[in-house]
Amino acid sequence: MNDLFQAMGIGITTLFQPDTMLYLISAVIISLIFGIIPGISAMTSMPLALPFIFRMTPEVALPFLVGLCSAGMTGGAISAILLNVPGTPGNAATVIDGYPMTQKGEGNRAIGAAVTASMTGGVFSVILSIAMIPIVLPIIMLFNMPELLFTIILGLAFMAVMTGKSKIKGLVSGGVGLLISFIGFQAVTGQERFAFGTVFLYDGLDITAICLGLFGVAELMEMHIKGQTSIVQTKLKGTLSQTIQGAKDVWHHKWLWFRSTIIGYIVGVIPGIGATTSCFVAYGQAKQLSKNPEKFGTGCVEGVIAPQSSDNANNGGSLLTTMALGIPGDAMMAILLGGFLLVGVIPGPTMLTERLPLAYTLLLAIVFANIIGGVICFFSARYMVKLTSISLDFLFPLLIVIILVGAFVTVNNIANIIVVIITGLIGFIGHRFGYPRPTLLLGFIMGPLFEKYFFHSLLLHGPWFFLTPICGIITALIIGTFSYPYLRKAFTKQPARV
Amino acid sequence: MRKRKLFTVLGGACLILLIVALSLTTACAPAVSTAAEFFKGKTIDIIVPHGAGATYDLQVRAVAPILANHLGAYTTIKNLGGGGGLEGFNGIFDAKPDGLTLGYVQLQVPLLNNLMDAPGIKYDISKYSVIGGGTSEGMVFVISAVKPYKSVADLKAAKNLKLGAIGVLGNYALCTVTVPYALDLDAKVLAGLADKDYFPAMIRGEIDGGAQIDTGALVRLKQGAHRVLFAFGEKRLPSFPDLPAITELVNLPQEKKDLFSMWVNELGPGGGFVGPPGLPKDKIEFLQAAWEKSCKDPTVIKVFEDAAGYSKLPWLSKKDWESRIEKGLKRKAEIKGTFEKLTKQYFLKM
Numbered sequence: 001m002n003d004l005f006q007a008m009g010i011g012i013t014t015l016f017q018p019d020t021m022l023y024l025i026s027a028v029i030i031s032l033i034f035g036i037i038p039g040i041s042a043m044t045s046m047p048l049a050l051p052f053i054f055r056m057t058p059e060v061a062l063p064f065l066v067g068l069c070s071a072g073m074t075g076g077a078i079s080a081i082l083l084n085v086p087g088t089p090g091n092a093a094t095v096i097d098g099y100p101m102t103q104k105g106e107g108n109r110a111i112g113a114a115v116t117a118s119m120t121g122g123v124f125s126v127i128l129s130i131a132m133i134p135i136v137l138p139i140i141m142l143f144n145m146p147e148l149l150f151t152i153i154l155g156l157a158f159m160a161v162m163t164g165k166s167k168i169k170g171l172v173s174g175g176v177g178l179l180i181s182f183i184g185f186q187a188v189t190g191q192e193r194f195a196f197g198t199v200f201l202y203d204g205l206d207i208t209a210i211c212l213g214l215f216g217v218a219e220l221m222e223m224h225i226k227g228q229t230s231i232v233q234t235k236l237k238g239t240l241s242q243t244i245q246g247a248k249d250v251w252h253h254k255w256l257w258f259r260s261t262i263i264g265y266i267v268g269v270i271p272g273i274g275a276t277t278s279c280f281v282a283y284g285q286a287k288q289l290s291k292n293p294e295k296f297g298t299g300c301v302e303g304v305i306a307p308q309s310s311d312n313a314n315n316g317g318s319l320l321t322t323m324a325l326g327i328p329g330d331a332m333m334a335i336l337l338g339g340f341l342l343v344g345v346i347p348g349p350t351m352l353t354e355r356l357p358l359a360y361t362l363l364l365a366i367v368f369a370n371i372i373g374g375v376i377c378f379f380s381a382r383y384m385v386k387l388t389s390i391s392l393d394f395l396f397p398l399l400i401v402i403i404l405v406g407a408f409v410t411v412n413n414i415a416n417i418i419v420v421i422i423t424g425l426i427g428f429i430g431h432r433f434g435y436p437r438p439t440l441l442l443g444f445i446m447g448p449l450f451e452k453y454f455f456h457s458l459l460l461h462g463p464w465f466f467l468t469p470i471c472g473i474i475t476a477l478i479i480g481t482f483s484y485p486y487l488r489k490a491f492t493k494q495p496a497r498v
Numbered sequence: 499m500r501k502r503k504l505f506t507v508l509g510g511a512c513l514i515l516l517i518v519a520l521s522l523t524t525a526c527a528p529a530v531s532t533a534a535e536f537f538k539g540k541t542i543d544i545i546v547p548h549g550a551g552a553t554y555d556l557q558v559r560a561v562a563p564i565l566a567n568h569l570g571a572y573t574t575i576k577n578l579g580g581g582g583g584l585e586g587f588n589g590i591f592d593a594k595p596d597g598l599t600l601g602y603v604q605l606q607v608p609l610l611n612n613l614m615d616a617p618g619i620k621y622d623i624s625k626y627s628v629i630g631g632g633t634s635e636g637m638v639f640v641i642s643a644v645k646p647y648k649s650v651a652d653l654k655a656a657k658n659l660k661l662g663a664i665g666v667l668g669n670y671a672l673c674t675v676t677v678p679y680a681l682d683l684d685a686k687v688l689a690g691l692a693d694k695d696y697f698p699a700m701i702r703g704e705i706d707g708g709a710q711i712d713t714g715a716l717v718r719l720k721q722g723a724h725r726v727l728f729a730f731g732e733k734r735l736p737s738f739p740d741l742p743a744i745t746e747l748v749n750l751p752q753e754k755k756d757l758f759s760m761w762v763n764e765l766g767p768g769g770g771f772v773g774p775p776g777l778p779k780d781k782i783e784f785l786q787a788a789w790e791k792s793c794k795d796p797t798v799i800k801v802f803e804d805a806a807g808y809s810k811l812p813w814l815s816k817k818d819w820e821s822r823i824e825k826g827l828k829r830k831a832e833i834k835g836t837f838e839k840l841t842k843q844y845f846l847k848m
Contacts, residue, residue, distance in 0.1 A: 043550070054797060055797070144704050202580065202582070203582075272694050272698065325697075325721065326718070327701070331550075331551075334694075335550050336551075338553075341553075342556055346807070347721065348720055350720070412576055452690075456691070459846040459847075459848070460705070460846075
């Protein structure tokens with residue numbers, strides 16, 4: 001125990017060295033800016049940073065990289081809430097209620113809630129990581145392919161929750177998402193599907209392009225056709241008190257925040273699922289367990305708190321797995337892993353024994369990155385909401401350019417711009433006829449994961465692969481979550497009729 | 499009205515004069531006489547057919563700034579890893595042969611794509627302009643650390659082994675499928691795993707083992723993910739000097755020995771700095787000299803060694819690269835036929 005505290009002390013001291021702190025703060029600011037600009041995220045900034053870290057010591061280089069990947073989701077929430085364009089794919093769930101809040105004149109409050117939920121979710125995930133250092137490996141060992149499959153089924157199940165007014169239209173939309181997710185090479189058999197011999201489509205469609213098209217381009221088209229002159233018709237009064245109200249909302253919904261953070265953290269620890277999945281699962285459970293589920297989608301602050309806390313909590317979990325096992329949970333962590341190797345640090349069990357002070361430095365770097373990023377966004381929220389009052393004559397071309405450039409930069413291929421435009425058309429037409437966009441996105445994200453883990457489970461474990469305790473627990477969770485509203489209704493005493 | 503007409507005429511005249519002046523400047527510009535003069539101040543795009551953060555991406559990001567100094571140019575890295583790197587390989591092949599678009603590739607992957615006639619290929623690896631080699635690597639066979647198998651004899655005695663491989667027709671899958679065939683194992687191969695699924699499955703023991711590139715296997719060994727059982731080929735690897743080669747452990751018939759050796763010789767992994775077909779000789783020589791100087795830089799060597807996990811890395815020369823490609827392509831029909839047969843026999847199928 002003394003060794004643990006000693007290592008933590010060294011970790012804190014290292015983090016507060018002037019050069020480490022300076023690089024961390026710079027990284028947070030860069031990350032926020034990249035996160036706010038749709039399509040350009042840490043996935044763009046991190047590779048650019050790699051050549052700069054060659055000559056740095058690990059104690060300076062790695063917190064810098066961690067800072068780059070920690071604050072982006074917080075920044076991405078701003079564009080999701082104010083412009084209906086998710087800054088990162090993980091912010092797609094925030095759009096569902098964040099943007100309607102802006103349209104209702106509560107943009108400031110939404111940002112306050114999002115930033116507070118992100119910041120506290122990120123910080124709490126680090127506390128969980130520190131507590132879980134001794135047990136992370138046994139937890140990862142429990143989740144084989146069948147368990148991962150059932151986790152994906154849990155995510156898919158929440159499609160039913162997000163269908164909106166028409167369940168059939170919601171499921172059709174989800175089916176379209178599943179269908180377009182099949183484009184490319186099938187992971188297990190190598191069979192080409194719907195790629196028509198085009199190398200660009202071999203890896204499937206890019207999720208960033210889908211998000212930018214479905215939400216960004218579609219919404220801009222909607223505004224243009226309606227003849228809107230700005231995003232909100234009345235000038236939003238940005239006041240600090242409204243932002244503080246958003247922060248208070250997180251405290252009022254502290255159990256929701258807690259559940260969503262745990263969901264994000266667990267998904268982060270288990271490699272192979274991804275932050276975007278956890279955001280939608282968090283959103284789904286928030287709606288399902290809410291006393292007012294009908295308000296979701298119309299500008300409900302719970303619909304902002306849940307995905308944002310989950311998104312940032314994911315970071316703490318996936319960093320622990322990356323450090324402890326050298327297994328990156330997503331593409332961003334894969335680049336971070338490259339950074340580890342570049343500065344001569346081998347991630348693995350030795351990180352949590354011989355290099356424990358460095359491990360603490362990195363975990364604490366997430367804490368400070370989240371706090372610094374959160375504070376910057378919190379106090380600048382009232383200025384940022386003024387974006388919504390800018391005339392669309394100026395904002396429209398600027399946003400279109402940013403969206404299209406973001407789509408190009410993600411995969412370095414101009415064909416991605418065509419994907420954005422086509423998806424934008426699909427999103428616009430679908431929205432017009434009542435087909436919800438979030439279910440399409442959920443189907444797109446979950447489809448390949450479901451197929452991959454299903455095949456792998458069947459091939460490795462045979463037809464009875466699902467007979468495991470954890471699969472049973474997840475099944476019970478799905479049944480429990482979906483029967484909860486009915487059970488609550490049945491057991492709530494009806495007022496006596498007079 | 500008159501004033502407006504006058505200004506319009508004057509403006510038009512200025513514009514015409516400007517166009518003529520620019521054309522004359524271009525026409526009279528002195529011809530670039532040397533490769534060094536050509537590259538001075540220009541920007542060179544280096545295409546990497548891998549995602550950002552992959553080993554080859556890290557290597558080229560280390561070399562690029564130093565290469566830029568030696569060339570007197572600027573360098574940018576473009577990650578075109580789509581389609582398993584096909585986007586990048588095709589992109590390098592289709593680029594204008596002026597030296598401003600080059601590529602850093604892992605030899606094994608584009609060669610295998612060519613040999614197996616993978617869909618979507620537009621390039622011919624024998625036509626790339628080879629500028630220089632990167633580090634040479636070997637292939638090893640690993641067993642999950644939680645599995646009890648410690649020798650080839652244990653593997654032969656085991657029933658229903660499940661080996662794993664990243665990708666379907668790439669180097670990992672085809673190398674892995676060599677093992678059950680050559681050693682007569684009761685084993686099947688689950689191909690098509692992604693990186694982020696393969697290593698956790700290895701750690702959990704969900705797959706029993708698989709073939710890996712030696713540098714990656716060394717890093718994972720230090721993480722405690724697996725044990726390394728043998729090296730492919732007939733010689734020991736510099737990365738694992740104490741690890742026996744398969745031919746030291748088992749007496750194999752010549753045909754099967756050749757199959758293992760192929761993964762060291764014709765299909766041995768290693769980096770290469772290449773350009774599109776038709777790159778002029780003087781530019782190749784200039785780039786080659788700059789590449790060789792850059793790869794001797796202590797910073798670059800340190801980065802390569804840190805990424806690999808050991809020091810004194812073997813390097814491929816331009817000649818080694820060209821020789822491997824030539825030998826591999828000569829045996830195309832045989833290699834393709836063999837692996838089509840093995841994948842049919844050993845891949846796990848629905």
